[in-house]
Amino acid sequence: MDTKFMSQRIGKAFRKFFRSGSGKMAFVGAVILVIFVISAVLAPHISPYDPTKRVGRAFTPPNSKHWFGTDNLGRDMFSRVLHGARIALLIALLAVVIASAIGIPLGLLSGYIGGPLDRVLTLVMDAIYSFPGLILAIAVAAVLGTGIVNIAISIAVVYAPTYFRVIRNQVASIKSELYVEAARALGANNWTILIKYVLPNVLPSVVVVLSMNLADAIMTEAGLSFLGLGIAPPTPDWGYDLSNGQRFILMNDWWMIMFPGLAIIILVLGFSLFSEGMNEYLNPNVGQQE
Amino acid sequence: MNRERAVCSLKSLKVYYMTFDGPVKAVDDVSFDIHREETLGLVGESGCGKSTLGSAILKILPRTARIYGKIFLDDTDITALDEREMQKIRGARISMIFQDPMTSLNPIMKVKDHFIETIRTHRPEISEEEALEMAARALAEVGISESRLNDYPFQFSGGMRQRMMIALAIVLRPSLIIADEPTTSLDVIVQAQILELMKEIQGHVRSAMILITHDLGVVAEMTNRIGVMYAGHLVELAPRDSIYYDPLHPYTKALLESVPNTRIEDKELKYIDGFPPSLLNVGEGCRFADRCPKARKVCFEKTPKDLVLEDGRLVKCWLYESEGQVEE
Numbered sequence: 228m229d230t231k232f233m234s235q236r237i238g239k240a241f242r243k244f245f246r247s248g249s250g251k252m253a254f255v256g257a258v259i260l261v262i263f264v265i266s267a268v269l270a271p272h273i274s275p276y277d278p279t280k281r282v283g284r285a286f287t288p289p290n291s292k293h294w295f296g297t298d299n300l301g302r303d304m305f306s307r308v309l310h311g312a313r314i315a316l317l318i319a320l321l322a323v324v325i326a327s328a329i330g331i332p333l334g335l336l337s338g339y340i341g342g343p344l345d346r347v348l349t350l351v352m353d354a355i356y357s358f359p360g361l362i363l364a365i366a367v368a369a370v371l372g373t374g375i376v377n378i379a380i381s382i383a384v385v386y387a388p389t390y391f392r393v394i395r396n397q398v399a400s401i402k403s404e405l406y407v408e409a410a411r412a413l414g415a416n417n418w419t420i421l422i423k424y425v426l427p428n429v430l431p432s433v434v435v436v437l438s439m440n441l442a443d444a445i446m447t448e449a450g451l452s453f454l455g456l457g458i459a460p461p462t463p464d465w466g467y468d469l470s471n472g473q474r475f476i477l478m479n480d481w482w483m484i485m486f487p488g489l490a491i492i493i494l495v496l497g498f499s500l501f502s503e504g505m506n507e508y509l510n511p512n513v514g515q516q517e
Numbered sequence: 518m519n520r521e522r523a524v525c526s527l528k529s530l531k532v533y534y535m536t537f538d539g540p541v542k543a544v545d546d547v548s549f550d551i552h553r554e555e556t557l558g559l560v561g562e563s564g565c566g567k568s569t570l571g572s573a574i575l576k577i578l579p580r581t582a583r584i585y586g587k588i589f590l591d592d593t594d595i596t597a598l599d600e601r602e603m604q605k606i607r608g609a610r611i612s613m614i615f616q617d618p619m620t621s622l623n624p625i626m627k628v629k630d631h632f633i634e635t636i637r638t639h640r641p642e643i644s645e646e647e648a649l650e651m652a653a654r655a656l657a658e659v660g661i662s663e664s665r666l667n668d669y670p671f672q673f674s675g676g677m678r679q680r681m682m683i684a685l686a687i688v689l690r691p692s693l694i695i696a697d698e699p700t701t702s703l704d705v706i707v708q709a710q711i712l713e714l715m716k717e718i719q720g721h722v723r724s725a726m727i728l729i730t731h732d733l734g735v736v737a738e739m740t741n742r743i744g745v746m747y748a749g750h751l752v753e754l755a756p757r758d759s760i761y762y763d764p765l766h767p768y769t770k771a772l773l774e775s776v777p778n779t780r781i782e783d784k785e786l787k788y789i790d791g792f793p794p795s796l797l798n799v800g801e802g803c804r805f806a807d808r809c810p811k812a813r814k815v816c817f818e819k820t821p822k823d824l825v826l827e828d829g830r831l832v833k834c835w836l837y838e839s840e841g842q843v844e845e
Contacts, residue, residue: 405620411577412615413635413685414608416601423634427625 232389234442234495238503253504259497267312274306278463282306286475289482296482298468299475302461308486310463315494318379318458319444323437325383330390331433337391338398339421349395356388360443361450368456378457382444393436397429431509435502442498449491465491523550523589524692524725525574525611530586532566532573539798543569545749546586548823549831551693556719556726558736558757560772561746564793567729570746571695574727575611576603590693609639612686614715616698618678622670628652628681629666635685655684658721659714676707683715687722694719694726700735712739733776737761745769748793748804751823755830765832768805803835811836 241252266273276282281301282293289296295304337348355363367381401407402425410424451457452466460467465487472483530547533540544566551557559567572578574588576595587594590610595603607613615621622631632652636643643651653663659680670678679699686694696715700708716739719726728739736743737757744754745768753766764770771789791808803809806816813835821833824841832841 405615405617406623408577409613409615409621409682410623410634412575412607412613414604414606414638415634416604416638419634419638423626424623428623 232439232443233446234439234499234502237442237496237499238439238506241500241503250504250508252500253508256497256499256501256504259493260501263312263494263497264316266309267316270306270309270313274303274309276303276306278302278306278310279461286478286480288480295486296480298471298483304468304482304486307463307468308465308490311465311468311487311490312494314375314458314462314464315445315448315491318375318382318448319441321375321379322382322386322444322448323440325379326386326440327390327433327437329383330387331394333387334391334394335398335421335426335429338395339402339417339425341399345395348391352388352391355384356392358385360385361447364447364451365454365456368451373457373459375458378448378451381451382447385447386440386444389440390433390436393432394429397432398425401425401428435506435509438498438502438505442495442502445491445495445498522552524553524591526550526589527574528587528589530570530573530584530588532569532578533583533585534579535581535583536797540583541796542749542799543582543796544573545799546820546823547746547749547751548586549744549751549754551725551727553692553725554719554723555742556716556728556740558740558743559727559729559746560731560733560736560743562731562793564796565746566749566796567746568697571613571697571727571729574693574695575607575613576600577607577613605639608635608686608691609689610691611693611695612689612691614679614682614686614694614696614699617702618675618682619702621682622678624670626670627666628656628668628670631681631685632666632688636688639689651688652684655688656681658687658718659684675703676711679703679707679711680714683711683718687718687724690722690724692724694722694724695729696726697729698731699728701730701732708735715739733773745772748799749796750804750820750833751831752805752833753831755832759828759830765826765830765837766805766834767809767811767836771808803833 279302282303283297283301285297285299285301287293287297293303293305295308297303298307333348337345364381364385367384368378371377371381407420407424410420448457449466449469452464453470455470457466458464468487469484472480472487475483527548530544531542532544533542547570549557559570561567569578573582573584576584578584584596586596588596590606595606598606629649629652632655633645633648636648636651649666652666656663656666661677661680661684673681699715700711703711712735715726728736730736740757742754743757743760745752745760745766747768753760753764753769760769761773764773774787775789777786789808794804794807801820802818803812803816803821806812809816815835821835822843823831823833824837824843825831826837826841
């Protein structure tokens with residue numbers, strides 16, 4: 228599968244380390260994801276402080292009271308990182324839902340119907356695909372403005388073509404399978420063939436794209452809020468905290484950027500391992516290709 | 518033969534594939550009738566248009582194909598029907614068995630869902646339970662236990678899958694079954710079983726069958742009449758025994774002579790010199806003329822007519838011009 232996901236490259240790099248096909252890769256990824264999801268869901272209950280309020284002295288290094296230290300406004304970094312997972316996962320999920328809601332149906336139609344419709348849609352999608360992801364997201368976000376839904380939409384625009392391409396190409400090959408022709412010979416109409424014969428057979432690749440897409444959506448979201456195009460402060464957000472913290476890096480206040488940064492890295496790694504592991508599991512040939 | 522009883526009749530059917538270089542005349546001017554309980558074998562080498570002919574009757578050809586002439590199913594001309602009306606016919610009145618059973622079933626649909634889907638597409642008034650009962654009966658007919666309704670296609674062997682395809686094809690009791698090389702991808706023993714089964718099933722479903730194959734052994738065993746196709750033309754159509762013991766068309770003769778014979782040792786395999794012509798922009802003249810030992814001047818210049826001989830056989834060859842009558 229040819230995608231431009233950063234997470235795919237990360238996942239592949241780890242494949243040798245985990246011995247291909249052992250299933251450990253997907254397992255480790257899944258454990259990381261479960262931990263993040265749980266902390267995101269339970270954040271209001273387990274975080275020690277309100278992430279938006281001054282709860283101690285500014286610039287406190289990590290200690291027993293503030294595990295990850297405090298930022299320039301005296302807010303507890305540990306609480307902010309926990310709550311940041313909520314925003315990151317929420318936006319990533321929303322972006323993926325929107326991207327797949329655009330990409331999957333268009334890919335199905337384009338691959339199945341073919342002809343001029345296919346040519347036009349492929350052209351449009353390839354045009355979008357050819358933009359560097361973050362740049363396009365910045366442009367869309369700049370037009371739409373901040374806010375959870377707007378950010379999700381700007382990320383979705385970047386990734387919808389990936390769904391489209393993967394689905395379209397799969398549909399084009401499944402369409403010529405004998406079982407599709409046989410279904411037609413037994414009187415099935417186009418709608419039935421599309422929904423019952425074609426769609427279920429392309430879904431496995433959607434699962435892989437989906438989890439890779441989640442990882443990249445998190446990175447893109449962090450990038451947007453780092454640049455001030457994301458969620459309005461004081462809502463806790465990893466990207467915003469990173470850009471906020473890097474202003475004080477010369478004061479050696481490393482904790483303000485290290486913890487949100489680590490959170491992004493580990494979560495993206497979790498998604499990458501999980502998706503690459505799933506990819507290997509669902510398409511057993513992948514491991515032997517290199 | 519009397520026309521009223523024909524289940525399906527083709528009237529100068531032509532199927533052309535439109536390409537940028539011109540039409541590829543895959544099936545050209547083919548006419549025949551097929552009757553209830555009859556099995557018509559269509560034989561010919563690869564690319565002679567026999568599979569195209571089968572798909573044309575169901576109208577499941579690629580978009581580049583154009584159908585001319587008429588195809589009557591009972592009394593309706595199905596070439597005039599639109600896609601919606603064709604969907605009602607496919608699977609219910611005409612059904613098809615494909616060459617490769619390994620890939621002709623949806624890998625992620627259970628056996629029972631294949632049946633429910635097919636039955637309820639055509640007869641929405643049938644409940645799921647009734648459909649399941651019909652499926653169980655159809656499976657029993659092909660010798661598969663109903664306990665396997667909940668299995669997926671990959672849990673079956675090639676022969677079993679072909680049985681399933683047959684069960685699917687007959688579950689709605691179609692009046693015409695088109696079998697496109699149904700045993701080509703199976704081993705010899707399974708092949709014999711499947712052929713035996715198809716014969717038996719056809720006997721009690723009382724449908725007509727068109728059996729498309731390149732295997733002369735298969736048609737000898739299965740059919741009542743045999744049509745020989747060459748380069749898009751139906752060159753000879755006759756009862757089975759006449760084809761085998763008294764072939765008329767030079768191509769039929771050559772074809773039969775090229776069947777390997779295991780009883781005579783040290784005999785070199787015979788083959789027909791040359792290649793079939795390209796069907797792209799093919800013009801007038803007999804298409805076999807280039808390879809025909811008895812070709813005359815007229816063979817290259819004019820396409821022979823379909824000649825009907827006294828005993829009802831059809832042959833498309835100038836050699837028999839004086840003996841037969843031109844079919845109207």
